[in-house]
Amino acid sequence: MMRQRLANVVSWTAGGRVDALRRPRHPRDSSAPPSDGASGAAQFTAIVNPVSGGASQAATLRAVTRQIRAAGHELCVQLTRGAGDATRLAAAVPDGTRAVLVVGGDGTAREVASALVGRDIPMVIARSGTENLLAKDLEMPTSPADLVEALLHGERCHSDIGRAGERRFFVVAGIGFDAEVVRRLHARRDGHIDHLDYAEPIWRTFWTHRFPHLDVEADGAQVYSGPGFAIVNVVPRYAVGLPIAPRARRDDGLLDLTVFPCSNCLRLLGHAAAVMLGRNGDLNGAIMGQAQRIRISSPQSVPVQLDGDDAGTLPVTLTVEPSRALFLRLPARRGP
Numbered sequence: 161m162m163r164q165r166l167a168n169v170v171s172w173t174a175g176g177r178v179d180a181l182r183r184p185r186h187p188r189d190s191s192a193p194p195s196d197g198a199s200g201a202a203q204f205t206a207i208v209n210p211v212s213g214g215a216s217q218a219a220t221l222r223a224v225t226r227q228i229r230a231a232g233h234e235l236c237v238q239l240t241r242g243a244g245d246a247t248r249l250a251a252a253v254p255d256g257t258r259a260v261l262v263v264g265g266d267g268t269a270r271e272v273a274s275a276l277v278g279r280d281i282p283m284v285i286a287r288s289g290t291e292n293l294l295a296k297d298l299e300m301p302t303s304p305a306d307l308v309e310a311l312l313h314g315e316r317c318h319s320d321i322g323r324a325g326e327r328r329f330f331v332v333a334g335i336g337f338d339a340e341v342v343r344r345l346h347a348r349r350d351g352h353i354d355h356l357d358y359a360e361p362i363w364r365t366f367w368t369h370r371f372p373h374l375d376v377e378a379d380g381a382q383v384y385s386g387p388g389f390a391i392v393n394v395v396p397r398y399a400v401g402l403p404i405a406p407r408a409r410r411d412d413g414l415l416d417l418t419v420f421p422c423s424n425c426l427r428l429l430g431h432a433a434a435v436m437l438g439r440n441g442d443l444n445g446a447i448m449g450q451a452q453r454i455r456i457s458s459p460q461s462v463p464v465q466l467d468g469d470d471a472g473t474l475p476v477t478l479t480v481e482p483s484r485a486l487f488l489r490l491p492a493r494r495g496p
């Protein structure tokens with residue numbers, strides 16, 4: 161339904177009036193008009209996850225398209241159809257593209273950013289997911305006018321990228337309890353996710369989870385061996401803005417590791433309270449530190465999540481690629 165609505169309110173490619181479109185066209189429709197001069201490349205490309213946003217997403221995209229055109233530029237809009245599609249669409253963005261606008265949540269941003277690594281094509285993120293932790297940490301603007309300003313005149317900034325084997329993550333990796341919640345959530349996902357959708361998986365996991373034994377190494381040194389769960393942050397915050405790793409910086413070339421020793425629900429509640437109070441590590445005995453390489457293994461089958469997506473089971477080795485993702489954002493506002 162949302163895909164249909166988006167198809168009717170935005171143009172797939174440059175060259176037509178936004179309000180002139182009456183029918184959806186496949187994003188890779190070969191009959192779509194070329195967009196930008198001799199190169200055939202649009203100056204800007206928008207990659208849109210139509211599942212992640214609500215009605216405001218369509219309005220934002222329509223306004224951005226109109227304003228980009230009014231400024232004399234072209235915007236090619238591409239819609240994703242499922243997992244992995246944003247990666248494929250981003251990989252196909254032609255050289256010479258000035259910037260890519262990602263309209264989606266952290267998962268879509270991760271896919272696009274992964275495909276653009278090593279290319280001189282920066283990204284702007286228009287938030288339309290559940291958490292949007294990466295966009296928030298980058299202080300991406302929200303209004304259409306500011307998004308256009310960032311696309312046209314934004315300053316470049318970089319972010320580190322986490323690696324888990326061949327997979328990348330830009331926000332957070334979770335091992336154990338939270339990954340089990342993610343696994344349960346995605347097993348029943350049907351369309352856009354909001355915070356309420358997490359209630360049942362959290363509730364069920366809370367009562368059924370058996371905290372596994374974890375062996376955790378950071379830069380070659382064993383830092384924990386026992387039951388619990390672990391979070392590895394690129395940016396400081398976690399779901400619903402929880403400040404799990406307040407010292408984390410997305411551009412310092414380090415991953416922030418937090419191990420939560422835990423063997424029962426009562427201890428889990430204690431960890432949750434400490435995090436919510438901004439006292440993680442002080443009140444709850446969480447083990448916190450920074451490393452470039454983190455290896456976590458277990459004799460049990462333990463789920464792993466990357467940026468809110470199911471990523472299989474342990475063992476996992478997490479590394480960091482410093483400053484490999486390129487973004488555009490508005491210059492920091494100065495004082496009055």
Ligand SMILES: [Mg+2]
Pocket residue numbers: 320393394408409410411412413414415416
């Ligand atoms: Mg860091």
